[in-house]
Amino acid sequence: MLPQETPNCHWRLFSEESPHPAGTDFLGRTPIAVFSDIPMAQFIINLNAAQPASQKFIIHVLDGTHLFVQPHAAEMIRSAISEFRDQNSYEKPA
Amino acid sequence: MPQVRIIAKNFMDMVSALPAMKLDKLYENPFICEAILRSLPPLAKKYVLQMLYIENPILAKSMEEWLLADGYSKHKVALDRLVQLRVFSEISDSRKRETSYILNPTFQANLQKHLVYGGVLPREPMSSAITNRLPSLEDLEAYALEQWECFLLQLINSAQAERHSNISSSMMKVFQRGLLSQRDKEAPKLTEHGFQFLLMDTNAQLWYIIREYISNSEERGVDSADLISFLLELSFHATGEAYNVNTLTEFQKCIIKDLADLGLVKLQQGRKESWFIPTKLASNLSVSLSDTSSREQGFVVVETNFRMYAYSSSKLNCEILRLFSRIEYQLPNLIVGAITKESLYDAFENGISAEQIISFLQQNAHPRVAERVPSVPENVTDQIRLWESDLNRVEMMSAYVYDDFPSRDVFESACDFDSGLLWEDSKKMRMVVKGEIHMHMREYLRRQK
Numbered sequence: 086m087l088p089q090e091t092p093n094c095h096w097r098l099f100s101e102e103s104p105h106p107a108g109t110d111f112l113g114r115t116p117i118a119v120f121s122d123i124p125m126a127q128f129i130i131n132l133n134a135a136q137p138a139s140q141k142f143i144i145h146v147l148d149g150t151h152l153f154v155q156p157h158a159a160e161m162i163r164s165a166i167s168e169f170r171d172q173n174s175y176e177k178p179a
Numbered sequence: 180m181p182q183v184r185i186i187a188k189n190f191m192d193m194v195s196a197l198p199a200m201k202l203d204k205l206y207e208n209p210f211i212c213e214a215i216l217r218s219l220p221p222l223a224k225k226y227v228l229q230m231l232y233i234e235n236p237i238l239a240k241s242m243e244e245w246l247l248a249d250g251y252s253k254h255k256v257a258l259d260r261l262v263q264l265r266v267f268s269e270i271s272d273s274r275k276r277e278t279s280y281i282l283n284p285t286f287q288a289n290l291q292k293h294l295v296y297g298g299v300l301p302r303e304p305m306s307s308a309i310t311n312r313l314p315s316l317e318d319l320e321a322y323a324l325e326q327w328e329c330f331l332l333q334l335i336n337s338a339q340a341e342r343h344s345n346i347s348s349s350m351m352k353v354f355q356r357g358l359l360s361q362r363d364k365e366a367p368k369l370t371e372h373g374f375q376f377l378l379m380d381t382n383a384q385l386w387y388i389i390r391e392y393i394s395n396s397e398e399r400g401v402d403s404a405d406l407i408s409f410l411l412e413l414s415f416h417a418t419g420e421a422y423n424v425n426t427l428t429e430f431q432k433c434i435i436k437d438l439a440d441l442g443l444v445k446l447q448q449g450r451k452e453s454w455f456i457p458t459k460l461a462s463n464l465s466v467s468l469s470d471t472s473s474r475e476q477g478f479v480v481v482e483t484n485f486r487m488y489a490y491s492s493s494k495l496n497c498e499i500l501r502l503f504s505r506i507e508y509q510l511p512n513l514i515v516g517a518i519t520k521e522s523l524y525d526a527f528e529n530g531i532s533a534e535q536i537i538s539f540l541q542q543n544a545h546p547r548v549a550e551r552v553p554s555v556p557e558n559v560t561d562q563i564r565l566w567e568s569d570l571n572r573v574e575m576m577s578a579y580v581y582d583d584f585p586s587r588d589v590f591e592s593a594c595d596f597d598s599g600l601l602w603e604d605s606k607k608m609r610m611v612v613k614g615e616i617h618m619h620m621r622e623y624l625r626r627q628k
Contacts, residue, residue: 096448115614118578118601146582146609151602153580166573174520 114156326442371530577614
């Protein structure tokens with residue numbers, strides 16, 4: 086999985102100065118490290134691949150269980166996971 | 180989910196937080212001395228009793244000679260406690276550079292008197308000629324429980340309580356602080372603390388409320404030392420005996436009314452006299468000091484098919500069970516429910532942890548299943564924990580990735596710098612660092628350059 090070079094890439098310390106304070110985006114949010122188990126990591130990577138090119142949120146895939154994503158992606162990831170979890174549960178028809 | 184717990188803080192911590200003058204004044208009451216003695220760790224009790232009739236200070240070194248080789252940590256804990264409560268005063272002799280300990284003289288005198296003469300309460304139980312019918316112990320306990328439940332129901336949801344106790348709404352607000360959150364135009368909602376509070380056992384809840392009551396007392400102009408001393412004195416009264424209200428001071432009479440609303444005492448009126456009867460909750464005040472809790476009768480049976488049968492008719496218990504299970508039927512003496520994934524998810528969202536639910540079920544297990552090991556079936560407890568961990572599969576935190584290190588040494592030193600390291604990959608010389616220490620790390624690496 087190739088790292089996506091995104092325009093808001095603030096994490097290279099020695100090569101680039103971030104225009105916003107302390108490497109935050111224009112809303113003041115910081116990038117997010119995602120720690121999960123392997124299936125969930127794959128799920129998130131899949132979610133990323135399904136996004137159109139301008140909205141891809143993974144900055145870097147660190148290894149099988151660690152990802153590094155853009156600040157705005159947190160909510161999207163959480164809602165996608167909870168939808169996935171709901172699809173996985175069986176509701177007895179009333 | 181943040182695991183925030185209310186700690187039913189030990190009464191003694193509150194006592195030891197009092198200023199020195201108040202604490203010394205408290206020790207003038209022999210019952211407080213006995214209550215404090217009861218609450219000390221065993222080694223500290225031994226020290227106090229050993230020093231009880233010794234007038235001179237004892238060197239710290241000679242005290243250490245009393246210990247076995249592995250007892251030093253307990254010794255330290257006991258001494259710290261005693262000094263904190265100002266039972267022991269530390270005297271440092273700067274010339275010989277020795278410390279010695281001496282027992283607080285007021286405490287010592289009162290405890291000696293107490294030992295010799297026995298505890299004599301400032302009031303005697305009234306003769307049964309005047310108090311015609313005293314409630315039996317069972318009736319008294321039922322009354323106390325009813326008052327306490329009514330109070331709790333009112334605390335968490337004023338609409339549900341059948342009758343309102345006489346506690347003023349401002350006092351209620353004080354108790355509700357931290358347990359309920361209220362936004363404008365919405366009904367008050369339980370906070371995370373509130374949920375955890377409901378799942379605690381009665382003694383812990385009682386202590387929480389009493390602690391709030393005492394901390395609030397200063398604001399109302401009531402001296403907290405007097406309040407504490409009266410509460411401790413009350414705990415030494417015999418449960419079920421009537422005591423004349425006229426033996427109380429004005430201040431104590433006001434307090435008694437509040438305590439009656441909480442279910443700690445029962446107030447009764449005769450033709451000429453009125454009296455109060457301490458209930459089991461009141462005598463539990465001093466029992467709880469030593470952190471043992473008397474087990475009430477449990478009422479919940481959990482089966483391996485996740486169904487739950489609660490033999491209780493109390494509204495409060497129904498509300499508590501509704502927190503984490505789906506209630507299906509409510510019969511006159513039985514509540515039938517099921518523990519389902521949805522109901523547990525609701526509970527987790529409200530801030531209750533799986534451990535709290537499981538310990539609630541275990542502590543309140545019906546006597547028929549309580550002797551069985553385990554009292555709650557393992558498949559149920561395991562499944563509750565699994566469902567909780569299912570909600571926490573992904574952890575997200577703000578962080579930064581550092582890459583492109585000029586040399587391995589810089590990388591290694593950066594890894595050791597500060598404890599904010601979340602992940603590192605030595606082969607690619609890449610590391611992930613917590614968001615909070617990003618600025619520090621930047622400065623540090625700039626300096627290295």
